Amino acid sequence: MPRKKVIEIVLDTETTGLDYTRERMVEFAAVRLENGKIKDEFQTLINPNQHIRKSSIAIHGITQEMVQDAPSEEEVMPKIIEFIGDYPIVAHNAIFDYMFLNEASLRFCGKSLENSRIDTQQMFKEVYPELESHGLEALTQKFNIDLINHHRAMADTMGLALAYPKLKKLYFQKYDWEVKQLDNVEYLFERFLRIQQTVNTLQSELQDLKSVFKLYFEQGGTPITSQSGETLTYNSKQTFGYDLSEIKDVLNELGAFEKAVKLNTGFIDRLVCGHGIDEEKKDIIKNARQELTETRNIQIIRNK
Numbered sequence: 001m002p003r004k005k006v007i008e009i010v011l012d013t014e015t016t017g018l019d020y021t022r023e024r025m026v027e028f029a030a031v032r033l034e035n036g037k038i039k040d041e042f043q044t045l046i047n048p049n050q051h052i053r054k055s056s057i058a059i060h061g062i063t064q065e066m067v068q069d070a071p072s073e074e075e076v077m078p079k080i081i082e083f084i085g086d087y088p089i090v091a092h093n094a095i096f097d098y099m100f101l102n103e104a105s106l107r108f109c110g111k112s113l114e115n116s117r118i119d120t121q122q123m124f125k126e127v128y129p130e131l132e133s134h135g136l137e138a139l140t141q142k143f144n145i146d147l148i149n150h151h152r153a154m155a156d157t158m159g160l161a162l163a164y165p166k167l168k169k170l171y172f173q174k175y176d177w178e179v180k181q182l183d184n185v186e187y188l189f190e191r192f193l194r195i196q197q198t199v200n201t202l203q204s205e206l207q208d209l210k211s212v213f214k215l216y217f218e219q220g221g222t223p224i225t226s227q228s229g230e231t232l233t234y235n236s237k238q239t240f241g242y243d244l245s246e247i248k249d250v251l252n253e254l255g256a257f258e259k260a261v262k263l264n265t266g267f268i269d270r271l272v273c274g275h276g277i278d279e280e281k282k283d284i285i286k287n288a289r290q291e292l293t294e295t296r297n298i299q300i301i302r303n304k
Contacts, residue, residue, distance in 0.1 A: 008033045008118070009083070010090040010161040012153045013097045014060040016052045018289040020099040024048035024073055026062045029153035030083055033090075036165035042083045043154045045070035055290065060151045077108045086115060092136045092160055094119035095294045120164055122296070123171045139163050 011030035017023035029043035045062070047070040057063055080101070091097040094117040102113045124134045124142075131138060140147040140159045143166045149155035181188060217234035224232040244261070251257040271277060272285050 003035065006033075006035050007087045008090050008164075009085070009087045009115075010157055010164060011084070011097060012091060012156040012160070013100050014062055014151070014153050015056060015100055016048050016050060017056055017287070018096075018292055019286050020096075020103050020292070022287070023053075023100075024050055025100055025104065026052060026056075026067050027060070027153040028076070028080055029157040030080075031157055031161045032083070032087075033161060033164070036168075038158075038161055040083075041154070041157075042079070043157075044076055044079075046076055047072050060153075062152075073104050074108045077104050081105060081109060084115060088116045088118050089113075090118045090120060090160070090164055092119070092139065092156070093121045093293060096292045099292070119294070120160060120167060122294075123167055127167065127170045127174060136160060139167065143167070 009030050010033055013025050014027040015023050015025050025046045026048050027045050031038050032040040045067050047067045049072060052062065052064055089098060098117050105111060105113050121134055124139050136156055136159060137147055137150060140163050143163045145159055145162045147159040213232060251260050268285060272282050
């Protein structure tokens, strides 16, 4: 029996900024995968007919001069729609590229995209939850794929197209195992709670041991080296609290403000969605967006 042909479109976009309702694409690239093999490709620079933010140029390196003779979104969207067809869209942090393409399709084709989307970043997190980074570069490194000219659309697309079949195989092996566990989900939840309690207990035990070690050093103990080479030492440092309003100008002058202050992004999202500030201030905040991500988590509600 002939093997069923599975067609998927791996793609990437580069843009003038991050707000898909206001910004525009400056580059699009896609490859057509048939059963995991690259069969066709399409790429183009795009003239956004608007300013490209410096923060975006710093990432992808695409300047106004590079796109001044490129086709506009209106000219190129029919070709993009034709290339991706109704096949699944594969992208890393897929919601970002999908929303830009969807907005452009609504503007120039009068319809929204109906393609299913496959987010390789979510897949990567599922397969390798222990990794510190789940970006595209980390993904390609994991599968020993050279990612050359990172942050240009075709380079990122090719890197993802080569890594995706390997990631997909592992992801569905894990998925198949998970599906087989669904009949046991009530038991597995009880087991989860037991493991969680064990972890909490072990963390408490570790803290108890650290307290003993701390006391040892505070009474004059010297560093201890284990049989396997790890060394237990002790240090003490002082930290201060600061009045941000008094040092903000100095930090800005030193170019250290962004490094010194971590934004509470959750609070800012709630601020923009609320009714406590005017539209002008909301627009300023929206224009400062630098990343769009999507998270999906389970939640355990404790008994009161």
